[in-house]
Amino acid sequence: MLTPYALSTDGRTTPLGVDERTPLLSWRLRSDRDADAQTAYRIEVTTGGVTAWDTGRVESAENSAIAYDGPTLRSRTRYDWRVTVWDGSGEEAGAAESWFETAILHADEWVGTWIARDPNVHPPFDPPVVDDLTDRVRHLPAPPHLRRSFTLPAKPVRARLHATARGVYEPRLNGAKVGDRELAPGWTEYRTRVLYQTYDVTDALTAGENVLGAVLVDGWYAGFIGFDSRHQAQHYGDAPQFLAQLHVEFADGSTRTIATDADWVERPGAIRYADQLMGQYEDGSRELTGWDAPGYDASDWTPVVIADTAPGTLVAEPDEPVRVTEELTAVSVTAIGADRHLVDFGQNMVGRVRLTVRGAEPGRRIVLRHAEVLADGELYRENLRTAEATDVYLTAGGATEVFEPRFTFHGFRYVEVTGYPGVLAGKDVVGRVLHSDTPFTGHFECDDETVNQLYRNIRWGQRGNWVSVPTDCPQRDERLGWLADAQIFAPTATRNADVQAFFARWLADVRAAATPEGAFPDIAPKVAMLTEGAPAWGDGGVIIPWLLYRIYGDVRTLERSFGSMVAWIEHVHRHNPDLIWRHRTGNNYGDWLQVDAETPRDLLATAYFAQSVALVGAAARALGVDAQPYEDLHGRIRAAFQNEFVEDDGRVEGDTQTGYLLALAFDLLPPALVDRAFHRLAADVEKRDNHLTTGFVGVALLCPVLTKHGRADLAYALLHQDTYPSWGYSIAHGATTIWERWDGWTTERGFQAAEMNSFNHYSLGSIGDWLFGGVAGIEQAPGSVGYRELELRPAVGGRLTRAGASQETIRGRVASSWRLDGDQVVVDVEIPPGSTANLHVPTSDPSSVRDRSGSPVADQLRLSSGRYRFTATR
Template sequence: MHRITFVFTSLVFALCTLAPARADIGALTPHSLRCEYLTNPLAIEEPHPRLYWLLDASRRAEHQSAYQVLVASTPDLLAQHRGDLWDSGRVESNQIAHIEYAGKPLASRQPCHWKVRAWDRYGRAGPWSEPAVWEMGLLAPEDWTAQWIEAGPGPVDLTITRAVYSTEDGATSKDVTSHLAALLNNRGGDFAVTNDTLGGDPAYGKKKRLRVEYMHEGTLHTAEAAENQTVSLPTGRIPYLRRGFTVSKPIARARLYTTALGVHEITLNGHRIGDDHLSPGWTDYRKRVRYRAHDVTALLSRGPNALGAMVGPGWFSGRVGLFGISRFYGDSPALLAQLEVSYTDGSTERIITDSSWKVHAGPLLMADMMKGETYDARHEIPGWNAATFDDSEWATAQTRAETRNLQAEVSEPVRIIEELPAQTVTEPTPGAFIFDLEQNMVGVVRLTLRGRAGRPITIRHGEMLNPDGTLYTANLRGAPSIDTYTPASDAEFTWQPRFTFHGFRYVELTGLDSRPEPGAVTGLALSSDMPDAGTFECSDPRINQLQSNIVWGLRGNYLSIPTDCPQRDERMGWMADTQVFVPTATYNSDIAAFMTKWMTDVIDAQREDGAHSDVAPVTRGLTYGTPAWADAGTIVPWLLYEIYGDKRLLERCIDSMIKWVEWCRTHSTNLLRDRDRGNDYGDWLSISADTPKDVLGTAYFAHSADLVARSLRVLGRVEEAERYERLFEDIKAAFNAAYVAADGRIKGDTQTVYILGLRFNLLSDDHRKRAMEYLVADIESKGNRLSTGFVGVSHLLPVLSGNGKPDVAYKLLLQDEFPSWLYSVKHGATTIWERWNGYTPETGPHPDIGMNSFNHYALGSCGQWMFSDVAGIRESQDPRTRADWLIRPLYHGPLTSAGAEYRSIRGTVACRWSKSDSEFLLHLRVPPNTTALLRIPGGGIADVRESGVPVKNAEGVAVLLNDGGTSDLLVRSGEYAFRVDLLKPVRTPTTR
């Protein structure tokens, strides 16, 4: 992924299309081959993996009439066009996605080299694609002989010197030093700030906090937290782990399969393996643990070799979620690794984690996702992971009995996707240097500077500054987000944390002798490395900044799971945030693999009775059955089917979807969700517009029933589909009887109740008309402002433009007064805020510091509409259109130009339009194998030209309709340049 710099792919089109170089060679070339959404994956566990490719065409109006896939066990066989594993033969089909492998059964570790060719519309075969490969993972439990290993318990150099439990003002206090010392075990301690933990209440009815002073590794530290939060003390150093071994024969290939209970880095002969971070990511480790495979052939050599590793607590035993929870999934981290070496003589050897590994304390004193990292370079052991290192004095690692469900990773890993050098540095208080990256981001920093031997350098992170220029950290709540590095010498060093991440724009350094240059700090942005899918740009720079904010919010919060925010003590997979944002996310990134993984997390978090959790993976302290949150379990699989055509995922989710709808039926009264609604968040963070929660819950119950019915029809389960279609109609009737008045007003009379009624098809035709009137009247009465929260906002703009009010939608998008999307842009936001008014120059940050994230993508769900309506790119879900794409940009508005490019599962579609008083220009790209239904303005078809010729004569274009105000054109694949003469009067359409 690259920094957001919109470069619209050149759409300057030739007057004539290119002819193939040879008449006997087809016009289609497959490229971008993938297996299970991934490029050249090394651990596939699907017995029938699905294959994907895209097509390049040398002329317009091309489609694939047939394809052939070859899969071979070696690259040499593939080069000879011999598919010894599978030769599909010529298959008459235009399908380029979800092609199921149908060859010989595939065993563990099997390499599968493959390529594909396509026949064009004239039945001529094109060239073979470049080869691709996938490998099978370890398919059976007996394939694993490695054992889980850990350092084992060791002494922690930590002494509590003073602990005080007091009121916030300190007027009343209680010394709890000896009490906490008695609780402290040899792994450190996490202390909940509660009366029960601390042995009584020093001041009944008053807010309290705990302050602990302690010595750790010879340095005095302080930790404190408010009541009902947690004070966490260090859990001991992160150890070095290593294993030396000898290779005595020529190597053919080597694969390393590795995972951890926690997060880990692994090296071979001193070289870091892979570029992934925080692996293996977050799952419910009680249900499954993901592993990755690496090709390490090039890193092995004959003679001595060594594997090295470090393992941090991560999400497994570190702090996760709310309430300061540590050790939710287990007590301490562990490593599992299996190196499999194949020699040229046909023999194999395994080097596994077991009791032959050695362990030693290292320089990483503490690592936690929320607290940060503490690193003391004085404890580094040079060459510790080199092949020739003498580890004879090291202790022996301990094996650990674990029964874990090991499964190969199915999504892209977390990687560094961009480096952001600091742009400025200030010193608001003596010795505290503030670096500005000029972009709110998620990740860590890399330091390159000089320190003083033994003097800690403290790195704090924040999203905003206080009015006096100091670092604002109040909104971090119980996540200190502090990294500490202690240099071993006075020489220049370069260092970055391994096992943590933070959400920040600003970085504060203390512990330096002099003012550093901005180049001393570089932000390393971490994200699940999903391929980019789209770009958007228009004539209003504020909207372009909004688009950038949306993308950076996606990047930072799609980190192993779709989190709500990346900075405070939360960072969980909130279900409603995810479901409202998925349509926007898919335009900007290819989230197919990422969401496939997360839907497994969702099902893992579902209770046996069918209730879905508020979050996935599940953590302690949250609820089940919350409307709009739990409904993500039905909404997301359906959206992924609509966008990617993923029928297999729908099949795997359908039972879970049905269980959820049946739970709702059981926990309703006469089909109204009037009870058992979990935490019942409602239209979260709406603006003085409290949507009744039973109305919202019933609307989502109906929507989920509708999606289950649609899914069952797709899967061919017609009788079941009919049952849920009837259920939807019954819920709809109950909704209208209970909540819709005779004049069409819906209970609550908020923008969101009308939005949901319209979006979920819950209203009669007459009431739909009235609902639109009430919705528009409410918006206009507020000065063309919205009042929706997380739930309603995602549907607001599509409902308006889909019901004949695109002008109102534009007014909302371009509004920059509170509450609006551009309000945060006006105040310097570089990501989407949690609140509509998270910060103002006049008042500073919102007073509710506990709920004031500056990187919270949910309100950025408007991005879908910017692509689908402003740029005009949307997929057709109606086969009656005879088209795959609907290109209907909203050009009748204040913008003078807009454009987007979208790399879909079927290829790249792009549309860019501009207008002046005299002409309308539209450049269009339609990917091979697809067609588009294009609507453009014009007084008559004679006013429309394509690449300089009358549109009726343009190759690849058919005129379907011209009503004097617009023209509907069926456009086949290719690149086109349309021009419309606007000097004649044009009738403005009022409906979409």
Template sequence: MPDWSAVLISPDEDFDGAPLLRKELRLDEGHGAVVRGTLLATAHGVYEAFLNGRRVGDDVLSPGWSSYEWRLRYNEHDVTALLAETPAEGTVLGLALGNGWFRGRLGWTGGRAYYGSELGAFAQLEIAYADGHVQTVVTDESWTAGPSAVLANDLYDGETIDARRLDDGWLRPGHADPAWGGVHRGELDLSTLTPYIGPPVKRILEVAPVKIWTSPSGRTLVDFGQNLVGWLRVHVQGPAGTTVTLRHAEVLEHDELGVRPLRTAHATDRFVLSGRADVFEPTLTFHGFRYAEVEGWPGELTPDALTAVVVSSELRRTGDFSCSDELVTQLHRNAVWGTVGNFLDVPTDCPQRDERLGWTGDIAAFTPSAAYLFDVDDFLRDWLRDVEAEQRAADGMVAFVVPDVLKLVLADDPDASSFPPQESTAVWSDAAVWVPWALWQAYGDRRVLEDQIGSMAAHVRRVESLLSPTGLWDTGFQFGDWLDPTAPPEDPILAKADPGVVATACLFRSATLVAETAELVGHEDAAHFREVAERTRTAFVEHYVADDGRITSDAVTVYALAIAFGLLEGDLQARAGDRLAELVREGGHHILTGFAGTPFVTDALTITGHLDDAYALLLQRECPSWLYPVTMGATTVWERWDSMLPDGTINPGQMTSFNHYALGAVVDWLHRTVAGLAPLEPGYARVLVAPRPGGGLTWAKTSLETRHGAVAVGWTQADGAALELDVSLPDGVTGVVRLPGEADREIGSGTHHLTAASV
């Protein structure tokens, strides 16, 4: 931890919620050349730093969103090169602030400033010289504050910039402006300061428009061809004072911008022109959108005037997949884009409406998929620190969202009292266990288990206290199989699957994983959690499973969970698998599962010998299905199976997002079963190559950049022909090839071509 001498400072005047802060300094003389410069910085709000007139770093929206009460992250920037440009008259360290998550709107009730009413900055510039001398420049009461060109900024509502107020003089020595004033010391507990574990948010891609046209109502619309998250960079010239307005949305409805799913989020940026050639980039907000509506543009709008800037936490892409069915390949692409859009500092549910919260159920479902597509180890280990911090403050309870702003929203707004009181709930709270376990399996780094065993154990112990005398988790509120497509649009909690069955199955899985984790890290309570798991299995079978394998509520999800989690054995599992397949067929191979069942249904069918039904479920084109949104032109995974209806109108429910990743968790099955690549040991030090062709697919391939190097598996099979399999393993990695009807084959590193006539 640095030896802090800085203090948090806030401007005496708010300056439209986007103040600028500055400090002039001179380098100490007589100590030789500057050999190292380090800027440590954070904020209440979000900040951008400048030194010698240049932007420090390429991160945006820093320090992001963490559980601010206990964890405020700071960035560390190497500014040695910028200090080398210091002019003789001195330099300026500048900080630009915005509301961000700290003071902006959060949640759907309209509230804001849940973490504090004042913006503030905290920075420490450490300059090391050749003779060992260190000069330290810090935020303190000697700084000054003034207005920026930003008139309004909010993550939900957008940003307003007046180019007539742009003036970079504040970043040069000698700046004097009567509009500038003082600063005062704010409150900051230095013990909450912590370095980033995960990556910062950055601009990662730019996307050009694919179409500009006029809507039936006469509005100018722009299509970027991809549902994405970020903002628009605008090049424009027009009369001074002209206002250009940009509205953003994910879809069109009746050939106009479909804004109803945004609910109260305005998602609107406004740019006031200076009369010169202006460039606008609203870096204090972000939008989830594919389409933009442009109003007030001077002259003809051309494609080179607008660029969509995609922002996300900086994640390295690691996994890929494609196959002979282009719709399935597009489904996989949609899951990739959904990850990019929703892994924006916090693993969010959606990036566009008045929500964008770290719902724990979404990431519980999706982590195995995300950990294959990208290296999300540090990103999610950072978030898990917030999970643990929130748990400690809530006696082990894992909140619905992390960071848990809902505890503040619900306390602040009496009109939100109809929302259920927070308590541990299946799938959502199980994220405390399922996420670190999935990271361990994907990357083989035991640190995540060592760091999180306390949190994992606390979750199961909390649930133990909630069980009924039967040993079932059938008490209290449950989201259950949330967004079961058979539930009414206005009440997505009314799933067919019994919530007690879902919850008890999830407890069994979590207790089992905590027991295994405890054994791996030498935790003293391994035997206790093993006993919890076995008690839960016994209670589940006794109270929920009939002799013929029927499970209470007789829904697809309850069979999928019981089978995939290993709750059933022998003939009981076989009968449950047969009933699962029967229900899937009766449903016409349409999806009949929500958040709880969807990640596991294809696995359960595969495990119990019903691969053809798993493929029929995957390849279904009619709604509800995974591929229905793809046939409707989706470029990300939808929140609802029918977020858009077949006639092109938006689902009438009040909760309709076109960029959710949770229901895209099937891509994990695509990797492991369709293409056939899975870890035999955590981190892929040893791999299983076990493709299960079906559904009429003639080829599939996948690749993964593991901690040990690149692994690739691909197969082809024409009608009636032998299966041709190609496998590539890096040095030091071995594997097992497992094909139906054949003995396992051991393979070593290198490239292998195998033929299996019986598949």
């Protein structure tokens, strides 16, 4: 039976707090019958048992982004919805139910004010003279604990807390943390908008006294961000602020609102300072036991100050938050001195450590220092630059104490623990993995363990750099949302996880960071070092919205981005009327970190100019806008590129792998020269004994272009390469995430320059897209959106004897795998209801292809939905 599943509203499952006026409803489909498809649907939306919207039966195969079209939604209201589908024979089939709840839909409903600590009351933390703290952290202010006691006449039947911060906050209610979010509200361009969260706190409230509280820290708002030595902190403000309101409903229909105002009080607690780059310092003896619970005496607390009476632009959190998603146990704990232990988690991760301390005397100082790699058995920390990544705990003297720094995060595999009493047991040190909790929906596996490790490294790199924004690295003093890194890796990211809502939210910051002239930046959200975007960097503002449309059918994000996309290409065109992009190129990084090659920067820039114009034209067609001006401009840029950079024999200026890849992948060559240019590309790889020279920009194109033009053997040779430079080289030397650079460490030179040498940086992991699309063969047909038309072309090769991948698309599950069985290849594919596929069976003998029943079939097949198996001669 045809069955809907994975119902979502605006890309999230049962979201609590939606402020879109027309939320988009979606579902996926599965069926136990081949050739099944949805022919109609019906959506019923109710609230309080009353129908708000009923589409009736709609004759349509669409199952994604159906816009709510009922009466105006009300704030803070739960809406239940049910979808019923009809199958390929026109019979009513399965149904499924879900719900969403609206947030605060009108600005005038915000009654709270922004509150903050009084800087004149509590002095900055001044550690003892004997302390070894640096000047960066020595005088950081202690985070305030904010508190408000109130009385309720009865236990409520419904209660919602809406909260946010200019900074980072942890909400508390009646002695416990509220929810499972970490580092809320996340990083946005605070000057234009701040996210807020909605929590269901009904069960936490009771009749009588209740206490609402929060711990408030600098976070991205006022803490250290980036590497600009002239402006390393306080990019948005000099101190954090908190805003909240609690809406309570009672059985008799009455309501009450408790909001942030002058009645709140504050004081510092055990946390002496907390910074996301530097670390957290906590004094267990200063713990405010019971401060967030009824019955606590807060008479000596200080009134807060009102920092701002206008709420500003507040946006309900539109995607999954940062959460702790996994715990890692230590693979080894080694005593390396009288009071030092070295902990190895076996995996380069992002997050924090939970340390259990047993039997320590009061005031013992325990220090945790973090690093990604070791040098001569000690932590290698030079590559952290100014990030200190150090947590400090002063014990209170209890029999058992737990230290977990909740307001910082680090990129690390190793932790040095100094000052721990006695012997540190592995069970007492736990790695807590943090990242934006985008649902992982894809998987790749093969029978080569090095390739499997590569794929694990790619996934871990995505997790570690998906902390509120898509960052470049999680360990050093940077962690910025670089657009090129994001756009290069985005196709791989969509294979691994459902990142639609994550990217859509971040793109609002990309648009906000554009200059008045229309130039996208290099990074978003913007900080002090903002410049006009470089080629391939600024182009991310065009490429990613188009990708979201292709993968998820995300018309809304494309519509919201289209004006900025047009402004970007107009900005480039305005300053480069001859259509060769040489002027206003920003920092112009070129093919960043390429090896033994120098791709001409004006060639790379012009190729990206052409590609962005082509995508704007495609977006215009998708949105029903006149695309002809952009298509004409693209044709002129293409001609200018050929005239400037391409010779009659197919040589592309610079004669580099990346130069040929850009020309081929972006369709910038005359047809007669395509084979000649590709031959030069392949020859360059071969003459280097199957090694690459590509940097950030070229690497994503390398294996796909080789495979498309009939040299999958070269792509596999690069995949299996284990000498420098290659993916396998880093794995052979212990990498558990993707390195920033091919030569991050080499046997000849050791570590690269510490100024820029991250061991967790996802850009070079963009080969992940080819593992799905080339090795397993899952691609979309040209012109397809949302995997409606599949192109399944598995590539058998290399040392592999089996490989396969699966993805949850907006249609449903797509899978493709192959294995070798003697002189036969066995291919299995799965196509979701409503999709069709062109399958190309990899065989040397087209007449040998057989279906599951043994009947002969063609080697190129047109398939409808279902599960299929084919065999053929290799």
